Amino acid sequence: MKVHNFSAGPSILPKEVMHQAAEAVKELDGSGLSLIEISHRSKAFIDIMKEACALALELTGLKDKGYKAIFLQGGASQQFLMAAYNLLENKAGYVNTGTWSNKAIKEAKLFGEVIELASSKEENFNYIPKGYSIPSDLDYVHLTTNNTIFGTQLKETPTTEVPLAADMSSDIFSREFDYSKFDLFYAGAQKNMGPAGATLVLIKEDLFGKVSRAIPSMLNYKTHADAGSMFNTPPVFAVYTSMLNMQWIKSQGGVKALGEKNMVKATLLYGEIDRNSKFVGFAAKEDRSEMNATFNLVNPNDAEAFDGLCQAAGISGLKGHRSVGGYRASMYNAMPINSVEILVDCMQTLEEKY
Amino acid sequence: MKVHNFSAGPSILPKEVMHQAAEAVKELDGSGLSLIEISHRSKAFIDIMKEACALALELTGLKDKGYKAIFLQGGASQQFLMAAYNLLENKAGYVNTGTWSNKAIKEAKLFGEVIELASSKEENFNYIPKGYSIPSDLDYVHLTTNNTIFGTQLKETPTTEVPLAADMSSDIFSREFDYSKFDLFYAGAQKNMGPAGATLVLIKEDLFGKVSRAIPSMLNYKTHADAGSMFNTPPVFAVYTSMLNMQWIKSQGGVKALGEKNMVKATLLYGEIDRNSKFVGFAAKEDRSEMNATFNLVNPNDAEAFDGLCQAAGISGLKGHRSVGGYRASMYNAMPINSVEILVDCMQTLEEKY
Numbered sequence: 001m002k003v004h005n006f007s008a009g010p011s012i013l014p015k016e017v018m019h020q021a022a023e024a025v026k027e028l029d030g031s032g033l034s035l036i037e038i039s040h041r042s043k044a045f046i047d048i049m050k051e052a053c054a055l056a057l058e059l060t061g062l063k064d065k066g067y068k069a070i071f072l073q074g075g076a077s078q079q080f081l082m083a084a085y086n087l088l089e090n091k092a093g094y095v096n097t098g099t100w101s102n103k104a105i106k107e108a109k110l111f112g113e114v115i116e117l118a119s120s121k122e123e124n125f126n127y128i129p130k131g132y133s134i135p136s137d138l139d140y141v142h143l144t145t146n147n148t149i150f151g152t153q154l155k156e157t158p159t160t161e162v163p164l165a166a167d168m169s170s171d172i173f174s175r176e177f178d179y180s181k182f183d184l185f186y187a188g189a190q191k192n193m194g195p196a197g198a199t200l201v202l203i204k205e206d207l208f209g210k211v212s213r214a215i216p217s218m219l220n221y222k223t224h225a226d227a228g229s230m231f232n233t234p235p236v237f238a239v240y241t242s243m244l245n246m247q248w249i250k251s252q253g254g255v256k257a258l259g260e261k262n263m264v265k266a267t268l269l270y271g272e273i274d275r276n277s278k279f280v281g282f283a284a285k286e287d288r289s290e291m292n293a294t295f296n297l298v299n300p301n302d303a304e305a306f307d308g309l310c311q312a313a314g315i316s317g318l319k320g321h322r323s324v325g326g327y328r329a330s331m332y333n334a335m336p337i338n339s340v341e342i343l344v345d346c347m348q349t350l351e352e353k354y
Numbered sequence: 355m356k357v358h359n360f361s362a363g364p365s366i367l368p369k370e371v372m373h374q375a376a377e378a379v380k381e382l383d384g385s386g387l388s389l390i391e392i393s394h395r396s397k398a399f400i401d402i403m404k405e406a407c408a409l410a411l412e413l414t415g416l417k418d419k420g421y422k423a424i425f426l427q428g429g430a431s432q433q434f435l436m437a438a439y440n441l442l443e444n445k446a447g448y449v450n451t452g453t454w455s456n457k458a459i460k461e462a463k464l465f466g467e468v469i470e471l472a473s474s475k476e477e478n479f480n481y482i483p484k485g486y487s488i489p490s491d492l493d494y495v496h497l498t499t500n501n502t503i504f505g506t507q508l509k510e511t512p513t514t515e516v517p518l519a520a521d522m523s524s525d526i527f528s529r530e531f532d533y534s535k536f537d538l539f540y541a542g543a544q545k546n547m548g549p550a551g552a553t554l555v556l557i558k559e560d561l562f563g564k565v566s567r568a569i570p571s572m573l574n575y576k577t578h579a580d581a582g583s584m585f586n587t588p589p590v591f592a593v594y595t596s597m598l599n600m601q602w603i604k605s606q607g608g609v610k611a612l613g614e615k616n617m618v619k620a621t622l623l624y625g626e627i628d629r630n631s632k633f634v635g636f637a638a639k640e641d642r643s644e645m646n647a648t649f650n651l652v653n654p655n656d657a658e659a660f661d662g663l664c665q666a667a668g669i670s671g672l673k674g675h676r677s678v679g680g681y682r683a684s685m686y687n688a689m690p691i692n693s694v695e696i697l698v699d700c701m702q703t704l705e706e707k708y
Contacts, residue, residue, distance in 0.1 A: 003386035007393045010590055018388045022379035025372055032357035032668075034372045036549035036595070039361045039671060073427035073551065074572060077586035081570040107570050190587055195390035197427065197551045197589030214464050216435040217457075218428060232431035233544055235551030236364055237591050241390070314386075317393060 004339035007317030008148050008292060008330045009170065010190040013241075014248050017334075021195075021241040035240055040233050048240050049229055055246035056200055059255055060172075060179040066206065068225040071239050072199045075188035076100065076169045079199060083142065083165050083184060084108035085219050089211045093117040093134060093141040093162070097152060098125035099323065100167060101144045108142070111213075117141065124323070125150040127284035134160040139210070140183070146171035148191075149321040151294030151328065152287040157181045163207065171291050172200070173249055174333055175259035183207055191291070192249075192333045194242030197235045249333065258333050259290075265331045265340045266290040272344045278302060278351045282324055296326030305354045309346040318343075358693035361671030362502050362646060362684045363524065364544040367595075368602050371688075375549075375595040389594055394587050402594050403583055409600035410554055413609055414526075414533040420560065422579040425593050426553045429542035430454065430523045433553060437496065437519050437538060438462035439573050443565045447471040447492045447516070451508075452479035452501040453677060454521060462496070465567075471495065478677070479504040481638035488514040493564070494537070500525035502545075503675040505648030505682060506641040511535045517561065525645050526554070527603055528687055529613035537561055545645070546603075546687045548596030551589045603687065612687050613644075619685045619694045620644040626698045632656060632705045636678055650680030659708045663700040672697075 005012040024035040028044060038045055049071065056069035072078070080103055084092065088111040096102060096119035108114045115138070118129030125147065134141055140163040145154045148170045157164070163183035172187040179185065183204045190196035201221065208222040217223045223231050229239075252258055270288060273281045273295045282294035297303055310318055320326040329343060359366040378389040382398060392399055403425065410423040426432070434457055438446065442465040450456060450473035462468045469492070472483030479501065488495055494517040499508045502524045511518070517537035526541040533539065537558045544550040555575065562576040571577045577585050583593075606612055624642060627635045627649045636648035651657055664672055674680040683697060 001386065005387060005391055007391065010391055010394060010587065012391050013388070018379055018390065021390070022376045025376035025379060032355065033359060033670065034367070036372065036375070037359055037361065037364055037366050040364060040550065073429075073432075073589070075427075075586050078427075078572045081572055103571075107572075110568050110570055188587060190590075195591055196394065196587045197592055216461050216464055218432045218435055218461075232429050233364065233542060233550045235427070235589060235592065236544075237549055238551055238589065316387065 001314045004313070004315045004342055005317055005335070006315060006329045006331070006339070006343070008321070008328060010196045011330055011332050012334045013194070013245060014334045017241065017244045017248050020244050021237070024240060025237070036237055040230065040236060045236060046230070048243055049234065052239050052243040052246065053229065055243060055250065056202065059246060059249055060202060062179055062202060065180060066204055067202050068205055070201045070203070070221065070224045071229040071234055071242070072201055072224060073197065073235055075196070075199055076167050076186060077103065079167065079186040079201065080104040080107040081110070082219050082221070083186075084111040085213075085215055086221050087140050087163070087165065087184070087207060087210050088112040089139050091115060091138055093138045095119070095129060095132070095141070095143050096121060097128055097144050098147040098150045100147065104142055104144070104167060112139070126152065126282055128152050128154055128287040130156070134158060134162055136161060138162045140165045142166065146289055146291050148292050148330070149323050151283045151289045151292045151324070153289035153291065155287065171289070173246070173255050173258070174262055174291055176256040189238055189242050194245045195238050197238035198242050200242070261337070262290045262331065262333065265335065265337050266293065268337070268340050268344060269293050269329060269331065272347050276347050276351050279347060282326065291330060291332060293329045293331065294320060294324050294326065296320075302350060302354060306346065306350050309349055310343070313342050313346050315343055315346065355668045358667070358669045358696055359671055359689075360669060360683045360685070360693070360697070362675070362682060364550045365684055365686050366688045367548070367599060368688045371595065371598045371602050374598050375591070378594060379591070390591055394584065394590060399590060400584070402597055403588065406593050406597040406600065407583065409597065409604065410556065413600060413603055414556060416533055416556060419534060421556050421558055424555045424557070424575065424578045425583040425588055425596070426555055426578060427551065427589055429550070429553055430521050430540060431457065433521065433540040433555065434458040434461040435464070436573050436575065437540070438465040439567070439569055440575050441494050441517075441519065441538070441561060441564050442466040443493050445469060445492055447488060447495045449473070449483060449486070449495070449497050450475060451482055451498050451506060452504045454501065455498045458496055458498070458521060466493070480506065480636055482506050482508055482641040484510070488512060488516055490515060492516045494519045496520065500643050500645050502646050502684070503677050505637045505643045505646045505678070507643035507645065509641065525643070527600070527609050527612070528616055528645055530610045543592055543596050548599045549592050551592035552596050554596070615691070616644045616685065616687065619689065619691050620647065622691070622694050622698060623647050623683060623685070626701050630701050630705050633701060636680065645684060645686060647683045647685065648674060648678050648680065650674075656704060656708060660700065660704045663703055664697070667696050667700050669697055669700065
């Protein structure tokens with residue numbers, strides 16, 4: 001039976017990307033060697049890394065705009081501390097939009113003063129704060145563009161002279177977006193970029209050397225930028241598969257075309273959530289994420305019936321995070337609209353039959 | 355043509371491991387989903403991580419001996435700073451046996467006083483220092499058990515009451531060894547453990563909380579030990595493939611049986627290096643690595659002929675590191691003796707015909 005994979009991450013990737021990645025693990029391009037047994041200093045892998053970095057700049061429209069694309073390890077969790085290690089000299093502002101922002105704030109506090117510019121905590125993070133003021137003396141402002149757990153997404157980037165940093169782990173490459181407003185942004189690969197194990201960082205070159213503290217080599221963005229992401233052995237498989245996936249994104253028409261498809265999928269699902277008397281959406285309508293739709297049953301007693309319908313339809317990974325409960329449908333780039341239609345069918349069947 | 359992969363790392367892995375890994379990227383155990391698109395919180399992946407950790411403890415003989423096995427990211431390079439971040443309160447001793455020790459020393463100096471207990475730098479690191487004294491007031495002593503670049507290997511572990519820490523990236527799981535003498539040891543996966551992108555750390559639980567500084571969550575060994583290596587999304591593919599490879603090691607009879615095979619391969623190659631008038635070994639005989647044999651041509655003018663013979667025989671990855679020059683034959687666990695025999699044939703042909 002076909003599985004419809006709504007997992008929040010690690011998550012669905014295009015079938016052809018997974019197939020190509022598997023073939024490369026057997027043998028890379030007729031070389032007689034597996035992707036995972038060649039030296040990362042070989043021409044074959046250096047070319048892969050260069051293409052991955054170039055594609056990241058191209059897809060975000062940041063080619064020749066003074067940015068470096070670097071591939072690291074450790075996911076967004078490691079970026080929480082690296083951003084502060086590299087940029088927090090005195091004071092930084094953080095917008096608290098949920099679990100991941102919270103973790104970023106916690107790590108940053110080890111390195112300097114952290115001001116919570118705004119928070120939606122009092123409403124269990126079901127909206128994105130807006131209209132807060134940003135003091136001009138901050139080293140940077142940190143945002144989370146998409147909140148996987150709560151299903152909210154930043155639609156409008158705040159205007160400020162202060163450098164903007166963002167965790168874009170769960171919505172990078174998913175929509176047309178002015179990435180040039182951000183001086184630093186990063187993403188764990190395991191949503192729209194590739195498999196778990198690689199982290200993409202895009203950073204404006206003028207952010208290097210901003211703090212007076214000594215930074216360990218591995219935690220210094222400049223180390224990795226100068227070394228072309230090859231300061232030490234990179235996560236070969238995750239970088240290669242990310243490269244394949246970025247090639248796929250490009251072949252689909254880039255982030256603009258995928259953004260339009262993602263909008264159609266999200267509109268379909270949110271339309272049903274709002275129409276169907278059995279369900280209620282969690283996030284504020286204007287802040288709804290196109291990547292992760294969070295919703296609950298009006299009557300929790302319907303859970304057994306709905307879960308049964310979903311299971312019979314091959315729907316996987318729909319369970320909501322414990323912070324919100326209910327359901328979460330993650331609809332990343334690789335998810336076909338057909339999978340969303342099947343979920344909507346299950347929702348309609350529940351309403352009709354129960 | 356069959357390729358004989360002598361690459362120093364990322365390096366050869368067993369064919370069946372690479373095949374199984376590739377199949378799992380297509381579909382994991384008949385689940386209808388790829389290994390790389392399932393949640394790391396799924397039962398399937400939690401079981402994989404548990405088995406990987408259990409196998410690491412079993413293969414090193416450290417089960418039920420107060421150690422935690424944890425899987426991290428960032429390779430040995432990240433461990434250079436993590437070891438010091440977690441353990442260096444006042445003063446640590448490092449034995450300098452080459453490039454990687456040097457890097458470990460550089461990072462540690464950011465966190466406290468570092469004493470170079472011994473060094474073989476004056477002989478371009480062609481031997482392992484012995485008989486140095488270890489002050490009792492050190493927080494720990496750091497060793498590198500195998501030096502990939504120079505082809506030397508620690509044969510005898512120093513005796514001391516001070517906790518021992520070691521970088522075992524290039525010889526973990528390769529020989530019978532008393533791992534219990536070490537309180538902390540780590541290995542980047544990309545030699546004998548699995549593909550690049552995972553790092554194994556084994557740490558005695560009584561080393562947690564040894565320093566007064568605040569440690570960022572991601573850099574704190576205790577964070578990861580407490581969370582069963584699932585504090586954040588782990589590098590799924592690299593952990594899975596490491597698990598497969600550790601299963602393979604166990605199926606071969608464990609580190610003792612593999613150590614015997616590795617000794618046979620190393621004896622064959624070093625025997626030829628010593629016998630053949632065209633070649634000279636680099637490392638001191640008593641410190642020769644069973645993993646990486648470094649050797650040079652007596653007459654550099656023979657390079658073209660020897661390189662041609664190697665190429666014609668399908669030998670790959672034999673070029674020495676620039677710090678040593680000449681040749682380096684890495685003979686990790688997965689290398690069949692046949693590949694070493696073919697290299698020896700090329701060496702003999704060079705002597706006979708040129």
